[in-house]
Amino acid sequence: MVKKCQFMIFGATGDLTYKKLLPAIFSLYKEGELCDKFKLILIGRRSLTLEDYLKDLDVEVTKQLAFHNFKDHLTYHQMDFSKQEDYEALNHYLSKENWVFYLATAPRFFEVISSHLDHYGYLDESAGFRRIVFEKPFGINFSDAKKINKHISKILDESQIFRIDHYLGKEMIQNILLTRAYNSFIEMLWHKDAIDYFEIVISEESGVHNRAGYYDGSGALKDMVQNHMFQIVALLSMDLPESLIPEVIQEEKSKILKQIKVMHNLVVGQYQGYLDEKGVKADSETETFVAMEVHVDNRRWKDTPFYLKTGKALKDKYAQVVVHFKKMSSVSENLLIIQIQPDEGIKLKINSKKPGVSNEIDNVTMDYCHSCLKYGDEPSAYGRLLLDVILGDKSLFASWDEIESSWHAIDKIEKIKPQPLIYEKHSDWHENLLIKKGWYKYD
Structure with a gap:
């Protein structure tokens, strides 16, 4: 079992989360790679209950016996990524533990989300690691990618940045x-x-x-x-x-x-x-x-x-x-x-x-x-990479x-x-x- 770690996914109502990320984290849970008290906070802009949210998940996943227990670790939270004041409510979830923030969003939100997380001190590593996964594409062209990288490099150490390519x-x-x-x-x-x-x-x-x-x-x-x-x-x-x-x-x-x-x-x-x-x-x-x-x-x-x-x-x-x-x-x-x-x-x-x-x-x-x-059950590509994020192994991530x-x-x-x-x-x-x-x- 790996060290204690909690997840927060921004962009939880997108296809990537439904089809890849949630099944990958569920697989890690079944294999005993996550601690018993792990939390997964699913953040989206739509107003949904957790039950409503899970209706769009693959039925074959939700039918598995282990999913009943897995569901107890999930929380759906509605917020607007662009509103700084909405981030204050996240303090309710962010205990002093290890956290992985996964940005399963369009690149235009990378700077906004990371800035607001930094503003409220959520990226401080004094009580545990704080790592951000940036989903591809990293920017929409070289100029945009350079701008994003310059911004996040000011508020994050390179060891905290995981540019993923599944x-x-x-x-x-x-x-x-x-x-x-x-x-x-x-x-x-x-x-x-x-x-x-x-x-x-x-x-x-x-x-x-x-x-x-x-x-x-x-x-x-x-x-x-x-x-x-x-x-x-x-x-x-x-x-x-x-x-x-x-x-x-x-x-x-x-x-x-x-x-x-x-x-x-x-x-x-x-x-x-x-x-x-x-x-x-x-x-x-x-x-x-x-x-x-x-x-x-x-x-x-x-x-x-x-x-x-x-x-x-x-x-x-x-x-x-x-x-x-x-x-x-x-x-x-x-x-x-x-x-x-x-x-x-x-x-x-x-x-x-x-x-x-x-x-x-x-x-x-x-x-x-x-x-x-x-x-x-072998871990998916996303499952392997998420495990590497927890372990701090950047071998399979792009510089x-x-x-x-x-x-x-x-x-x-x-x-x-x-x-x-x-x-x-x-x-x-x-x-x-x-x-x-x-x-x-x-x-």
Whole structure:
């Protein structure tokens, strides 16, 4: 059991809290990772009773026997985030204990909420730690992110700031660095002379649904590339540090993000019917799909493409990294496939002789199923990261240097971004287009 800790979530009526945060905290509770007397204060702007609030929670979660006891630890509190006087009432809950404040809100509230918490002394650590989790996106562009960071750095020590990217909590994302670090034959081949290109794909079947209001001001570039995909690029291309302590890993990732070079090989799209989604502007040119080529401008990866593809309302739901090794002859290329979701694991495609008297070569797959080894309820990505917040472990959280560099790159892309192509929902419309552009060198 971890040390005593209480939670306060701002933005409790949003999808993130209902679908990710509450289930993650419930999972930690069931696994005995939270103290018996923990409190979870759910703060929203709507006037609701706790029972009314819980009606929108996943029924499968509320049906579990443990949820009956878990519910006793919850309190719903209505307030206006922007009114300083409303924060005075929080003193009723804020006992002298360890507290995690989770800002599951739009970035425009980050400065407001942190300022008011500071005004009433709620961030003082004399009686226990006070940590604030800032949900992605951290700002809406580089200028905005810089302004937010300057503000919170005046009232918080860096040790109190947790800039979260839940993708870093996924098992196979964590496995990228460890697979490289503890398999010498892989790391010996981890450079431009052996690897032809990388392919990073995050494909979603669903559209924007009730996130349209947020998504229309963000788009695929800011929602997925600036954080999730650039972080994966950094983990793939960074030099292995001498130590895997948080500060060293963050420093190495930051170096890579400063070296990302945006190529002009860029495709953006928007699915048919996006303009009809509630909360989307009638003339919106927000992209729901992006495919792009980036390079890491250093000696190790000179001229090695990193192809990034992500989109909504596509044919399939999956996420993976494919490492394409250079071909040595006319046989099939060797691939290292890191499957992130829905099935977690690693596949290695190699060439081997077919059984029999001939010397015919076949491409075979060595398959390691990571998710098959799970036992019982595994913590979600958010669950792992929340536990790290409690423990003060920042290994899987982004530093300001990382965010600064990634926003610089996105701002450059925004300047060259073309108008989106319209595509049919649940199709693989982009594949032929990308083949024509020469993205795939081999069949």
